[in-house]
Structures are given as structure tokens and as C-alpha cells.
Amino acid sequence: MNAPSESTRSDPHDDGPTRANETVNAASGATRSDPHGGGPAGGLRAEGIVRRFGGLRAVDGVDLVVPAGAVTAVIGPNGAGKSTLFDCLAGGRVDAGRVYLDGRDVTRLPAHRRARLGLARTFQVVSVFPSLSVVDNLRVAAENRNGSSAAARLLGLPDPARGRTRVAVEAALRRLALTEHAHTPAGELPVGILRMVELARALASSPSVLLLDEPASGLDDAQTDRLRHELRALAADGLAILLVEHDMDLVFGVADTVHVMAAGRIVAAGTPDEIRADERAREVYL
Ligand code: ADP
Ligand code: MG
Numbered sequence: 001m002n003a004p005s006e007s008t009r010s011d012p013h014d015d016g017p018t019r020a021n022e023t024v025n026a027a028s029g030a031t032r033s034d035p036h037g038g039g040p041a042g043g044l045r046a047e048g049i050v051r052r053f054g055g056l057r058a059v060d061g062v063d064l065v066v067p068a069g070a071v072t073a074v075i076g077p078n079g080a081g082k083s084t085l086f087d088c089l090a091g092g093r094v095d096a097g098r099v100y101l102d103g104r105d106v107t108r109l110p111a112h113r114r115a116r117l118g119l120a121r122t123f124q125v126v127s128v129f130p131s132l133s134v135v136d137n138l139r140v141a142a143e144n145r146n147g148s149s150a151a152a153r154l155l156g157l158p159d160p161a162r163g164r165t166r167v168a169v170e171a172a173l174r175r176l177a178l179t180e181h182a183h184t185p186a187g188e189l190p191v192g193i194l195r196m197v198e199l200a201r202a203l204a205s206s207p208s209v210l211l212l213d214e215p216a217s218g219l220d221d222a223q224t225d226r227l228r229h230e231l232r233a234l235a236a237d238g239l240a241i242l243l244v245e246h247d248m249d250l251v252f253g254v255a256d257t258v259h260v261m262a263a264g265r266i267v268a269a270g271t272p273d274e275i276r277a278d279e280r281a282r283e284v285y286l
Helices: 082-090 111-116 134-146 150-155 161-175 191-204 221-236 248-254 272-276 279-284
Strands: 043-053 056-067 070-075 096-101 119-121 209-213 240-244 257-262 265-270
Touching: 043 082, 043 209, 043 240, 056 070, 056 082, 056 096, 056 240, 056 265, 070 082, 070 221, 070 248, 082 096, 082 119, 082 209, 082 240, 111 119, 111 134, 119 191, 134 161, 134 191, 161 191, 191 209, 191 221, 221 240, 221 248, 240 248, 248 272, 257 272, 257 279, 265 272, 265 279
Parallel strands: 070 240, 070 257, 119 209, 209 240
Antiparallel strands: 043 056, 043 096, 257 265
């Protein structure tokens, strides 16, 4: 969708606080395009991702492709490393391996820099600003992406990004049927609606890659159905979607490719039909 603008070019000296321990990719030059990177179709690609907590290899050498125009799911038992992998992709520390976003090496970029390049995420635990209205929650996300200037707004100066932000926010509200809640403080809404607010907030930043950590938890059947429908529509619009989810009906009903994770590794990958029939996948999870 949105191509990264010149102004989002990486500064190799700005690694952010979480990168202080980084050694593995110290010579990578951060974000220059890699000819062997994500490929012409775009999306997200991870190679050889390792993340340790003390002696535990929570993610132990994971390769994963999240192509544009498709829903890619990661399933697995509790403690398999799904959320940790997710954090590695979104901008958390990795101990080894590389992450490419639309073909560009973003391994050393912190989360907010990846967000500006088109990577949006939701959290396993809903993390909206409770005192802000729904529309203001979305606005914050969209402004981060569009580079709207709070200073310009306060000083009453013209801000060309503002129009883009408004359009993106209104489209996201409509898309997820949240217009009626636009001015309600997020903290007053039930969890099922908040899940939708989180998704809308991710969409308001006009991402090319969308990472969803258990988006269906707390949703009723009708809301889950709506989510399924929206994920298919978003993939059809060209988004690269990664879904980490426990609701197997949703996963098998929406994913193009399913990866099964156990003890930090991907132990099986394939279409939903292939995974349903896979011995190893059944053994560890299904
Ligand atoms: P999943 O999302 O698949 O349930 P997680 O990625 O949350 O799994 O956890 C993978 C493993 O890493 C678990 O053994 C968990 O206890 C451990 N772990 C996760 N986060 C931390 C952390 N911040 N510190 C120490 N261990 C962690
Ligand atoms: Mg998890």
C-alpha cells in the first residue's frame, strides 16, 4: 500500500533503547534494501530468528514468510514462543536472524520505526489509551505514520498530513463499524468492541503488513465472523497479514498458510488442509 517516503529512511545511528545489546547484525547497515529481501510482492520475511531469555531459547531459529495479499497463521500450544516471535517481528530484540519488511532489512529498527515503514500490530492484551476517545486513539496511530505535526497543530500552521490522517481514521472507523463509538472513551467499551478498536487503530496507520496477536480472544461468534470477513477483505486489498490465534475455527477458516510452532520452532507449515492432515501438527497441538 503506502510506499515508505524518503523522510522515513533509516538513521543507522538511531537504534533505539532496545537495540543496545545488538551484536549479531551490527554490520547490517540497518535498513538498506536487500536484493535477496522480501521479494517483489512485498510483505514480511524473517530468517533464522533466535530470541533467548537466559538459557531458554523462546524462539529457536524461525524462518517465516508473510506475503502480501494473504493471511498467514501461527498456531501452537501455550509457551511455544508465538508472542515472542511476534515481538521480534514487530521490533523487539532479536539475538540472531534478520527481518525484512517489503524487501528492506529492518532487523535493527525499533518498533516505532517499523511502524512508520508500514508495519502495524495489535496486542494479545488490548492496549488502547483508555481515557482517549476511539477516534483519538486512531488519530494517534495515523499521525505517527503520516508524520502529522502536533507542533503545527498547536501553532495553527498548515499541516498537509492532516487531511490524510482524517481520511484514514474515518475509513478505519467505517470499515469496522465503529462510527457510533467514535467519541466514546475507549476505557468505557466492552472487550469485544475494544478488539475492533485495536484493529481499526492498526488500519488507521495505512499499513502494508498487519500483525495480529490473538485478535479473536474475547469476541463473540458474530464478532469473530466479522473479523474473519474483514481479514479476508484486507488480504484481498493486498495486505500481508500474520495471525497468531487460538480460535482454530477462525484460523482454518481464514488462513492461506498455517505454521505450527512448538518449543521455539516451526514444526509444520502448509495449507489448512495439509496441516489438518499433518501428524506432527496433530501431535503438538490439534
Ligand atoms: P506463546 O505466545 O506461544 O504462548 P511466549 O512467546 O509468550 O509463548 O513464551 C515462550 C516462552 O518464553 C515461554 O516459556 C515463556 O515463559 C518465555 N518467556 C516469554 N517472555 C519472557 C520474558 N519476558 N522473560 C522470560 N521468559 C519469557
Ligand atoms: Mg502468546
